[in-house]
Amino acid sequence: MxxxxxxxxxxxxxxxxxxxxxxxxxxxxxxxxxxxxxxxxxxxxxxxxxxxxxxxxxxxxxxxxxxxxxxxxxxxxxxxxAFAGILTTSLGHCHPEITAAVQEQAARLGHVSPLYVNEPQVEAAERLAGIAPGDLSRTFFLNSGTEAIETALTAARLHTGRTEVVALRHAYHGRTSMAAAVTAHAPWRVLPSTVTGITHALSPYPYRAPFGARTDEELSEIYARDLAEVIETTTNGRPAALIAETIQGVGGYIVPPRGYFQRMAEVVRSYGGVFISDEVQSGFGRTGGEWFGIEHWDVVPEIIVTAKGLGAGMPAGAVTATPEVAASWRGKTLSTFGGNPVCMAAVATAIRVMEEERVPSxxxxxxxxxxxxxxxxxxxxxxxxxxxxxxxxxxxxxxxxxxxxxxxxxxxxxxxxxxxxxxxxxxxxxxxxxxxxxxxxxxxxxxxxxxxxxxxxxxxxxxxxxx
Ligand SMILES: Cc1ncc(COP(=O)(O)O)c(C=O)c1O
Known part of the structure; x- marks a missing residue:
């Protein structure tokens, strides 16, 4: 042998x-x-x-x-x-360019905090804006997907001046109170949620859809009507946001039908809410052909959340939003480690390598x-x-x-x-x-x-x- x-x-x-x-x-x-x-x-x-x-x-x-x-x-x-640390070592283990960027940055400047401008963070944000759809051009860096989800939900609430959020059943969005509250995957909700103002619409799970044989368009319509009904019957009718993974990852890679997100975004916007796309698993070319999963549905969300593959193994999370959403956050906030130079060097290098390697194709x-x-x-x-x-x-x-x-x-x-x-x-x-x-x-x-x-x-x- x-x-x-x-x-x-x-x-x-x-x-x-x-x-x-x-x-x-x-x-x-x-x-x-x-x-x-x-x-x-x-x-x-x-x-x-x-x-x-x-x-x-x-x-x-x-x-x-x-x-x-x-x-x-x-x-x-x-x-x-074949699982890459939960879809996280996006360029494989110990990619030489990521290793070199991290080593080089750690030897030069390891930490400054957001109180100071640091070039790797600016470069990482510019590169993210360069591949993000539409006018998603402003980024807030955090240390994990969970923190990014919390930040995205707060940004949506500040932007709309509303509080209620609709998520999807079978969703997984993270482990802190609010991220766990939008999660609807019972094994990962260890305590009853004390967060109010969160409801869940049907999961777009065609394999288990209880409606008999339907076309994608029919299924999308059923799910969109359910969202409208959830908003009308379980909220005050003024949602801040719909949050959804483009493919429900922990849920078992549940792929929504064609036409689904177009209809869901239309519905939540018709009630004045924004659409948050959780791309923590599906981002960075993972779904093939596009940089972000949501692009397969031709929808530009107001907010995209990324983490996992973003840093190619280094801890980083990001909320990337329209300038209007980003400008709505006027109060003080800070993440000591968010945007730290070493992780940002990994992010900027990872996105550059992904572009050079034409990762989506x-x-x-x-x-x-x-x-x-x-x-x-x-x-x-x-x-x-x-x-x-x-x-x-x-x-x-x-x-x-x-x-x-x-x-x-x-x-x-x-x-x-x-x-x-x-x-x-x-x-x-x-x-x-x-x-x-x-x-x-x-x-x-x-x-x-x-x-x-x-x-x-x-x-x-x-x-x-x-x-
Ligand atoms: C879709 C999705 N969103 C958010 C998270 C939370 O990310 P993290 O574990 O980095 O906090 C995860 C983690 O698995 C996830 O799969």
């Missing part, structure tokens, strides 16, 4: 960040799970961190190093990473290749109810019975573990943990897509055998 070279000996290159991928197809695979060093680290973690900081696998994957789409654990096992091509393989798996196994997604955001919804569509969370866990045994890291989502989610580096190569599919296919066969 060919043994895989060490991560450090296979650095990315600037022009071909995933060149020289390892291990080669058919090369040595991680034979078994677990490992003494990983287990020891988990034991230390259990003594030192909150229990809720819970690893995805019972047998922990303790990742020590990474390069491009590949990671290596503390016991020397290598994995093809790459994601479209490799996403199509990935999807073809997932469709073939869905054809083969009756317990895969649906393959869905856009670009490099693709999922498999697992069910017991393809007609009744009963969610199958045990199969989700089984497939997650079987994939890991085959050296492939994937994610889990959906309300019941029954949706397998893939979201690799946006620079994944065709060979790596094929290798991911080979490993996933082997994992599916193992799960099928054990049923």
């Amino acid at each position: 060919v043994s895989s070279p060490a991560v450090a000996s296979q650095p990315n290159t600037a022009s071909q960040p995933n060149a020289g991928t390892w291990p080669a197809a058919g090369a040595d695979r991680s034979p078994a799970v677990g490992g003494a060093r990983s287990a020891a680290l988990l034991a230390r973690q259990r003594e030192s961190l909150f229990d809720c900081v819970a690893p995805l696998y019972a047998e922990p994957v303790a990742i020590a190093e990474g390069s491009g789409c590949w990671v290596k654990d503390h016991d020397g096992r290598e994995y093809l990473d 790459r994601a479209s091509a490799q996403g199509g290749r990935l999807r073809a393989g997932l469709d073939a798996l869905a054809e083969r196994y009756s317990w895969i109810g649906e393959a869905r997604g856009m670009g490099l955001m693709q999922a498999l919804e697992l069910v017991h019975d393809p007609h009744v569509k009963t969610p199958a969370p045990e199969l989700g866990v089984a497939l997650l573990n079987a994939a890991r045994e085959n050296g492939l890291l994937i994610g889990l989502g959906g309300l019941h943990g029954h949706v397998i989610r893939l979201g690799p580096s946006l620079l994944i190569s065709p060979d790596e897509v094929d290798e991911a599919l080979r490993r996933l296919s082997a994992a599916c066969a193992a799960v099928d055998d054990s049923r």
Whole structure:
């Protein structure tokens, strides 16, 4: 068997960040799970961190190093990473240009606070405005998606002078009080919400739509009417905003029907509210062909929220809004670390590299290749109810019975573990943990897509055998 070279000996290159991928197809695979060093680290973690900081696998994957789409654990096992730290290492692990930008900036100036002007923050904002749709040209940088969601909701409230917000069922927007209140994914709402003025409209979930067979246009109309009804029956009729992910990520990559966001934006605006597009998962070319998911629906929101892939692995969140929305925030506010030079150097470099690498079209091509393989798996196994997604955001919804569509969370866990045994890291989502989610580096190569599919296919066969 060919043994895989060490991560450090296979650095990315600037022009071909995933060149020289390892291990080669058919090369040595991680034979078994677990490992003494990983287990020891988990034991230390259990003594030192909150229990809720819970690893995805019972047998922990303790990742020590990474390069491009590949990671290596503390016991020397290598994995093809098809989940990218929850769609966050958007240019792969340790992209050389991001690493260099961070190292260089950290050595020059690590922190100033928003009390002073810092060039990397200005450059990051200019680059974001350069790829954002319409007149979304003003940015407020934060440290995470959650903080950006809080900021976007507050901006919408200040701009409209209103307070009520409509979100969608199955949504995930973050973990603080207000972000959790707009979230409608029960497992992630650990306490009853004490935030008032938030209601939820139907999730645009065609696979589970309770209206029988409908065209996209009919479904969009049904969902838009539901939004109007929610506004009229559960609010004071004066909403500040509708907030929605363009593809519901944690919800299981729920893709709305064609025409949906055009109608939803029309409805909320007709009641005087603004539209906030949560692009934390779907931004930066992830959905293929466009920079932001919402552009597939030809809608320009008043506010876009980004995080995850924004910093290519460095912590950053952003609210990008129209000048009018941005100007409405007149009171004092500050984020000490928001816009810090080191993370901003990563953001500015990440967007530049994404433009140079034409990430939206790459994601479209490799996403199509990935999807073809997932469709073939869905054809083969009756317990895969649906393959869905856009670009490099693709999922498999697992069910017991393809007609009744009963969610199958045990199969989700089984497939997650079987994939890991085959050296492939994937994610889990959906309300019941029954949706397998893939979201690799946006620079994944065709060979790596094929290798991911080979490993996933082997994992599916193992799960099928054990049923
Ligand atoms: C769509 C969406 N919005 C917001 C968030 C919150 O981001 P963070 O975990 O960086 O606070 C997440 C995190 O998964 C998300 O998926």
